[in-house]
Amino acid sequence: MAFFLEVLTGGLLTGVLYSLVALGFVLIFKASGVFNFAQGAMVLFAALFFVGFIDLGVPVVLSAILTIAVMILLAYLIERLVLSHLVNQEAISLFMATIGISYFLDGFGQTIWGSDIRRLDIGLPQDAFVFGASVLGDDIFVNELDVVAAVVAGALVAVLAVFFSKTKIGRALRAVADDHQAAMSVGIPLRSIWMIVWAVAGIVGLVAGIMWGAKLGVQFSLSLVALKALPVLILGGFTSVPGAIVGGLMIGAGEKLAEVYLGPVIGGAIEDWFAYMLAMIFLLFRPQGLFGEKIIERI
C-alpha cells in the first residue's frame, strides 16, 4: 500500500510538471485558436537564456527578469513576423508555422548557448524526504523538487485565474477567445492581445523550463517534453486551464502506475506510449476532453 502511494505521489508530482508545459498550450489555444507546437521549444529557449544569464554571473532574480524580457520580445516578434501574416489562414497552416517556429527556436537557442547539458542550480532542493511519517507502517519518499514544482504550479494557476477574471486584459483575452470578430468590434485590439498571450505563455514556459531544468538539466530534450504535454492537453481539453492541471495529474499518475504494475507483464518502457494510448481511449468516450467546450456541429 505504501509502495502504491509512493508511486502514485511520484506520478502525480511528475504530472504537475507536464501540466506546466500544457498550461502554455492552453493559454495560446484559448486566445487565438492556434495549436502552438512551439511551446516545448519555448520552454527550452527560456531555460537556455535563464541558465545562460546565470552562468554569465548575473544574479538569479535579474536573470529571471532578463529572460522574461527576452520572452516578451520573442512574443512581439512572433506576432509581428509570423502570426500577423497568417491571419484567417486554416488552422493547419498556423500549426505548421508553429512547428517552423519551434525548429527556429531550437536552432537559435543552441546557436547562442551551445548544446551542452547545463546544470541549473538556483538552490531548489533536490533530496527526497520522508512524507507523512508512516502510512500503514511504511515510509513514503517524495522528491522535494517535485513538491516545489507542485506549489509553483498551483500558485501559477491561481495567478492566472485572477489575471483572467479580474484584470481588464484578462477580460479582453476571454472575449477574444470567445469570438474574434465580436471582440474586435467592441474595440479590443486583437494583435496586442495575441502578443500578450504569447508573452504570458513564454513566461509560463520559463517557469516550466526552470522546473524541468532543475530536474533534468537544461538540454535539448526539454524541447521534447512538449510531446508529453499533448496527451495531457487532450485529456483535459484544449481550452481549459483546470483541465491542463487535472489532465497532467492523470497522465503523470497513470503513466507511473502503468510502468510499475503493467510494465512487467507486457515488457517495460511502456511509459513512452502509455499516455497517448490512455488519451486516445479516453477520447473515444469523450471527444472534447474532460473540461473542453462541448463541440457543437452546424451545417
Add this chain to the structure above:
Amino acid sequence: MLYREAGQFKTSYAADQAIFPLAQDRIGMAIILAVAFIAIPAVANEYWLQTIMIPFLILSLAALGLNVLTGYAGQLSLGTGGFMAVGAFAAYKFATAFPEMNIIVVFLISGLISAAVGIVFGVPSLRIKGFYLAVATLAAQFFLLWLLVKYPWFYNYDPSGVISAPPIDIFGFAIDTAVSKYMLTLIIVSVLALATKNLVRSHIGRGWMAIRDMDIAAEIIGFRPLTTKLSAFAVSSFLVGVAGAMYAFLYLGSVEAAAFDITTSFNILFMVIVGGLGSVLGSFIGAAFILTLPIFLDNFPRMLGFEISVETVTHLQFMIFGALIIFFLIVEPHGLARLWTITKEKLRAWPFPY
C-alpha cells in the same frame, strides 16, 4: 502562347475525363517520364541516385500516402513514421520467411499489413477530429515503434538491433546497383502515383473530399463516414507502408525502428504541407524541397568558403529550416503546387491577360 487549350476539342467523355486533358500537359509528362526513366539513370552517378533520387521517390510516395489522409480526407496524422515502420518490418518478415517470393509482392503484402494496422488506428477518427485526432495518431507512432523494438520476433531474434535487409532479386535480376534500385523504385512509385491520382478522381476520392470539407454534410448526401474515413486510412497506410518497406530495403539497406521516429513523421507532414495539401504533384514537390534543403544547407557554407563547426551548422540548419517553413507558409499557404496552378492559369491567358 504555347500553353493554351484553344483548338483542342473533346469529342468523347473519355477525352473529357482524361488525367491530362491538354496536349501540352501530356507532352510535358512524357518528357518528365522520359527524363526519369532514361536520362537520369544514364547520366546520374551513384551518389546522386543513392542519396537524392531514391529517397526522393520513396519519400514522395510516403508524402502521397499522408496526402491522401490529410490533404484529401482531412484527417491530420502524426503517425506516418509508425506506419512506415510497420511496412518495413512486415517486408523484412516476409522476405526472410519466404526468400523465393518476388520482392514486389513482398512490398505489396507489407503495404496491405500496414493498411490493416492503419484501419485499426483509424477507428478513433470516427469520434475524434482535428488536432485531437493528431494527438491520437501520436499513439500509433509511439506504440508501433515500441512494439517493433520490444518483441524480438519482429526482427527474427537478431541481437544486433540493426538488421541488414536481405538482398533482392526480381525474375533473376539482382537488384544491387544504384541504377537498378533506382529503376525499381521509380517503377513502383510511378505505378502507385498513377493509381492514387485515379483513385482521388473517382467516387472514393470525391467521398474523401466531401468528408474533409464537412463531414456531416457528406453524411447527408450519402457518404458513409465509417467506410469513407477508414478507406482513407487504409489507402494512406498502404502507400506509406510500401514506402516504408522500400525505404528500408532500397535506401537504408537495413531495417531499424530508429529510422522511422517522430522526426520522420514530422518531415513527411512538412512535405505534404509545403508541397500542397490535396495535390498529387504537391507531394512530389514537397518531398523534393524538404529532402534537398538540408543537403543544400550542408554544402552551402562550404561553397562560400566558410568553415563552421559541425555543431553550429546543425543548429543553423534548424534555424534556416524553420524560417523557410514559415516563409513559405506566409508566401503561399496552399503549398508550392498552388504556384504551379497559378502559373498555368497565367500562361493560358498570356500575353493578353484581360
